Amino acid sequence: MKERGGPPPRSGEEPRGKLTSNASLAPLVWFKSGGAAETLFEPKDADDLAAFLAVLEPSVPVMALGLGSNLIVRDGGVPGVVVRLGKPFAAVERLDATSLRCGGGASGILVSSSARDAGIAGVEFLRSIPGTVGGFVRMNGGAYGREVEDVLVECEVVLRSGERRTLQASELGYTYRHSELPPQAVVVSATFRGHPGEPAAIQAEMDRIAAEREASQPxxxxxxxxxxxxxxxxxxxxxxxxxxxxxxxxxxxxxxxxxxxxxxxxxxxxxxxxxxxxxxxxxxxxxxxxxxxxxxxxxxxxxxxxxxxxxxxxx
The missing domain is CATH 3.90.78.10 (UDP-N-acetylenolpyruvoylglucosamine reductase, C-terminal domain)
Structure with a gap:
């Protein structure tokens, strides 16, 4: 059942995802603090998101939310629409011997584990980054000497206008923990490319990273x-x-x-x-x-x- 409220679309079809007004964000972020979203939208899929944004009043701000790990939500809340990418955006698909297409809501642990199962090395570092693919792409996430820039081929985004667009890694203007992804764009998928590897060796590297993080981080x-x-x-x-x-x-x-x-x-x-x-x-x-x-x-x-x-x- 949909919960309606907040800034509605101007016109068009009813969103298939869930709309919640005055939605508390504290339970959804790692700090467990902060205010509410004016409207929280959990789309069914990328088409649902694109259709929703296409008819949303242009003055309404939009922000994407993944796992809420690298985020402080201020106590007065977030105006506009917060788009939460849940399970429909968490799929990981093998494209070929060295490439994976990952949903914008897929976690780093899921991506690295899927790569291991497919015999794809080079993305083990994502195991150590709390968050989801959408955040990794936007912030050029990195750890242990590697960054998303090193493995990203392309990403699919839904722009604030509702337009769907595929952007090559070279178009994102990556620098340290920064990209030139269009403001308010939502990353709905990304393609990563590694190199052939043995699953046992990939798992060993993931175990090493996990142990090092456990020993040094809270x-x-x-x-x-x-x-x-x-x-x-x-x-x-x-x-x-x-x-x-x-x-x-x-x-x-x-x-x-x-x-x-x-x-x-x-x-x-x-x-x-x-x-x-x-x-x-x-x-x-x-x-x-x-x-x-x-x-x-x-x-x-x-x-x-x-x-x-x-x-x-x-x-």
Whole structure:
């Protein structure tokens, strides 16, 4: 059953996916904090998404949501439409001896495991990145010396206008943790190319990556993954540690003692506390080293105070 509400399409057929108004996003993101989406849309497939966006009022903003791992949703919520790519977008299909087509909602673990089963090496690093294919493509996700840029052939996106388009990797303008993917475009699939490999050797590399992550990162905590990008010539965690921020707290928000480029929600931290703690870390690193840390975690939505002002009509 569809739950209706929020900004409706202007005209056209009824969406086949699920529309929910004022949908809480905290349960859907790793930090378990933040406000609600004005409208949450969970499309049935790419055609459903394209048709929905084609008739959605152009002024309504659209944001894609995968696993919610590398994300702070601000406490005032997210205006417009949040598109959540669920199970219909999680399929992984072998195309040939070295290539896989992966849905935008497929996790890194699923992609790397499917590659192993197909005898395709070179994408093991995706095992270590929390999130889904859509986020990997947009942010040029990477770890252990490799990035999406190294393995992406092409991706299919639905533009804000509803147009479906296939983009080659060379069109995305990749740099470190950045792409020039069109704003508000939703990645619905991507094709990755590796090289032939033995499944046992691929599994061994995946096991090595998993063990290294387990030993060094707070994987079982409410966290958002790596908080800041590594500045040129530096490791963000080392700069944070040198500035005396390991274990630093603001309310229930804490800099991880295990890996200090991770922020944690110890229980009841608000998104405002988590973000403010991150800004305090940036201030301390800047004062101690002169290096400006750049956020890797995406921060979306509006602050609670701003949302409250909008509700009561305060400019």
């Amino acid at each position: 994987l079982r905590s409410r966290t958002g993954g790596s908080t800041f990008k590594n500045p040129p010539g530096h490791k963000a965690w080392a700069l944070i540690d040198a500035a005396g921020c390991r274990g630093l707290r603001r309310g229930d928000a804490q800099v991880s003692e295990k890996h200090c480029n991770f922020l944690l929600n110890l229980g009841s931290a608000t998104s405002a506390e988590i973000e403010a703690l991150g800004e305090e870390v940036r201030d301390r690193v800047r004062a101690h080293t002169g290096v400006e840390l750049e956020w890797e975690i995406q921060r979306v939505g509006v602050f609670a105070d701003d949302a409250n002002k909008q509700r009561v009509g305060v400019a």
